[in-house]
Amino acid sequence: MRRIKIFARTFWNSLTKPSYYKDIKEAKFSFSLKYLFFLLFLISFIQGAILAVKAIRFMPQVPQFKENVKLTARLFYPDELKITVVGKKIKTNVKEPYVIEIPNQPTNSTGQESVAHFITIDTQGAVENYAKYKTAILVTDSLVIIPDNQPSKTYKVLMMEDLLKNVPEGSVLDKNVYTKVTEPLFPYLDYLPLVIWITIALALLIFPFVGAALGLSWQLLRLLGLALLVFIAAKIMKKKFSYRETYRLSMHGVTIPIVLSLLFRFPGFNLGIINTLIFVVFMTVVISKLDSRS
DSSP states (O other): OHHHHHHHHHHHHHHHOGGGHHHHHHSOHHHHHHHHHHHHHHHHHHHHHHHHHHHHHHGGGHHHHHHHHHHHHHHHSOSSOOEEEETTEEEESSOSSEEEOOTTSOSOTTOOTTOOEEEEEOTTOOGGGHHHHTEEEEEOSSEEEEEOSSTTOSEEEEEHHHHTTTSOTTOEEOHHHHHHHHGGGGGGGGGHHHHHHHHHHIIIIIHHHHHHHHHHHHHHHHHHHHHHHHHHHHHHTTOOOOHHHHHHHHHHHTHHHHHHHHHHHTTTOOOTHHHHHHHHHHHHHHHHHSOTTO
């Protein structure tokens, strides 16, 4: 209980009280290291607990979820579609462009306004047709064009030759083959409750320690640059702080960007450089209130 009180006081003072950094300057490095680790441990525990709660809430929906997955999988592949591999390319037996949607789902299943279909097959098509078809995935005889997660790019091109390199010439994919491949996978859905309970256990018992250890490693590396900014600010103010001292102080000052990142993560905001600027401004105030000779 005493340690929790010490942590809570250290956390609040690190966050709100620049004058408190005089005490930090005189404390041992291990004190700051333990503080930073426990802060990251608590954050990881909160994130793990949120994941565990979501998993527990999902548990009653598992039976219906399994049935929906089976139904969607069985209806997904069209009865009439037949795809044949010829010379590391594909050809079909249907009129193209041919569209495949996800059964029992809205047409815009990708959540993107510019997308109206899930898969469009046009063996005579080209990359340039991707936008025209308003499809999430475009399949030509030699290419597969899929969305790209990078903001600067709209799509990614996969070569059919690479995708089919281990597929024998003349191979056929139709409803019968699709069913033979997918049906044996359905029994594995019965393990879903076990997977969920394992996820809950890992989220509460393992993830906080692993998350804190990885987070601490990342923060200590990140602080190499942040502490340098504080060191430069100290030199500008003609404060005789060593780099080691600014690093120690920054181990507590980083509380602000850590907390802000956590708070803004849930609404989906990425503070980026703003977070760094807030840290630098706060630490500049801290340095201005400290006597470098003490």
